[in-house]
Amino acid sequence: MNTGKYLKYMLISMLLISMAAMQSAAVSADNTQEINYSISNNVPSAYNPQFMVKAIKYEPYPVNAGQWFDVWIKVQNIGLGDAPSTIFELRPEYPFYSNDSLVRDYGLVNGVTSAHKADGTDDLTQVILKYRVMVADNAPAGISNLKFIANPNSKSKAAESGNDIPIQIEKTKTDFNVMLRDITPQESSFVITNAGENAAKSVTLEIEKQAGLTFLKEVEPSSLGNLEQGDFIIAHVKVIPNQGVKEMTARISYTDTAGVRNTIEKKIPVDDSMLYNVCTTAPAKDYLKWVFGLVGLLTGIFLVVIITLIRQKLDANKKKH
Numbered sequence: 001m002n003t004g005k006y007l008k009y010m011l012i013s014m015l016l017i018s019m020a021a022m023q024s025a026a027v028s029a030d031n032t033q034e035i036n037y038s039i040s041n042n043v044p045s046a047y048n049p050q051f052m053v054k055a056i057k058y059e060p061y062p063v064n065a066g067q068w069f070d071v072w073i074k075v076q077n078i079g080l081g082d083a084p085s086t087i088f089e090l091r092p093e094y095p096f097y098s099n100d101s102l103v104r105d106y107g108l109v110n111g112v113t114s115a116h117k118a119d120g121t122d123d124l125t126q127v128i129l130k131y132r133v134m135v136a137d138n139a140p141a142g143i144s145n146l147k148f149i150a151n152p153n154s155k156s157k158a159a160e161s162g163n164d165i166p167i168q169i170e171k172t173k174t175d176f177n178v179m180l181r182d183i184t185p186q187e188s189s190f191v192i193t194n195a196g197e198n199a200a201k202s203v204t205l206e207i208e209k210q211a212g213l214t215f216l217k218e219v220e221p222s223s224l225g226n227l228e229q230g231d232f233i234i235a236h237v238k239v240i241p242n243q244g245v246k247e248m249t250a251r252i253s254y255t256d257t258a259g260v261r262n263t264i265e266k267k268i269p270v271d272d273s274m275l276y277n278v279c280t281t282a283p284a285k286d287y288l289k290w291v292f293g294l295v296g297l298l299t300g301i302f303l304v305v306i307i308t309l310i311r312q313k314l315d316a317n318k319k320k321h
Contacts, residue, residue, distance in 0.1 A: 049111055049152040050079030051161060054126075060260045062170040065095070065139040070132055071165065075109075075150055077125045083109040083152030090131050091147040095139030095169070100132045109152070139169050172258040174198040174229070178205075178250050178266045181234060183274045186216070188239050190268070192224060192252065193232040200254035201226045205235045212245040221253070241270050 058071040073090075077083050086106040092098050106127055115124040133146065145164035151157075174196025181189040188207075194200055206221040207213070216238040224233050241248060247270055253263045 048079050048081045049077050049083035049109070051083070051150040051152060052076050052078050053148070053150075053163065056165055058167060060258065062168040062172065062258055063135050064173050064256075064258075065135050065169060065171060066137040067173075068132055068134050069167075070130060071146065071167075073129045073131070073148060073165070075127045075129065077109045077111050077152070079111050080113045081111045082114055083111070085152075085154040086127075087149075087151045087154045088127070088129055089149040089151075090129075090133075091149060092133055093147065095136035095144055096133050096146055096167070097136070098131060098133045102131070104129055105154070135169060141170050143168055170258065171197060172256040172260070173262060174200050174254070174256065176200075176252050176264060176266065178252065178268050180248070180268050180270060180274065183240065185240070186238070187236050188241070190235045190237065190250070191232055192227070192235055194227040194229055197229060198257050199226065199228045200256065203227050203233075203252065203254045205237070206251045206253070207237050207239050208249040208251060210249060212242045213248065214240045214242060216240065221251075227254075241275065243275055245270050245275075 052075070054074045054076050056071065056073055058069055060069060063069040073088075075088065086109045088104045088106060090098070090100075090102045092102070109127060110118070110124040112125060118124055143166045145166055147162060148165055149160055149162040151160045174194055177191075177193040177195045179191045179193075181191050183189075190205065192203070192205060194203075203224040203226065204221040205224060207219065209215065219238050222235045222237060224235060227233065239248075248268045250266045250268055251263055252266060253261065255261050
């Protein structure tokens, strides 16, 4: 390599390292967090492969305890030399875990020299990884770190380099209690209570269509407005459970304090005593037999009474004559 080309590659590497050293964080309007920082070997060398994490993005932001989130990691080889057998690995520890494929074998990742010889761009030096991660139910609020490992040579543990990925955990979600309040031939009414720790905006209630429910018309989700912690509201839905139905399934959707739309499914018990005055089922065949039998019995009794009265009248007439 001549001196001019060497200086060019050195300047490119130094520029990329300097950019990586300037850490910044910003939250976009679509609940995504982006962070720039670098991962590098302890003893950098311009001729060796040198990995830098240019950007990390995760969503939703912030993440919530008990829920999954996606994290993207963009890695670039800013060294002049190629990374011959690259291994990337995410090593989640409490409060994180994942059933994703955490070890990714990428093989060759070009360095600056070979990439510029091939197409004159940095595209061949870059790798983008995506992982799906779960946050533990009892995760504390605040920042917890995901450990990410980059190894340009899978045959040497000494080549590994790593850094912590800061993930912001907050408790922005809430929970609801749903209770069946009353059933009439026209509708069912429900009491919805915000039983969680946070306020909920634009709350809606939707009863899932299932066997044993009669919808009196095409029902749209009921809009309940905003519910602060501890608030409740009564929703009226044009749905009637049939005799024998033990529960209904409801979906509650709401926007949490981070601006993320969430949906919770709830099972609502149905008390048989509420159905005594509501008839929504067609008579069963056995039930019809009892009805017809009762009609026949009453008809027979009526005929016997009529015949008895007629005989009594005839007997009375004979006595007069």
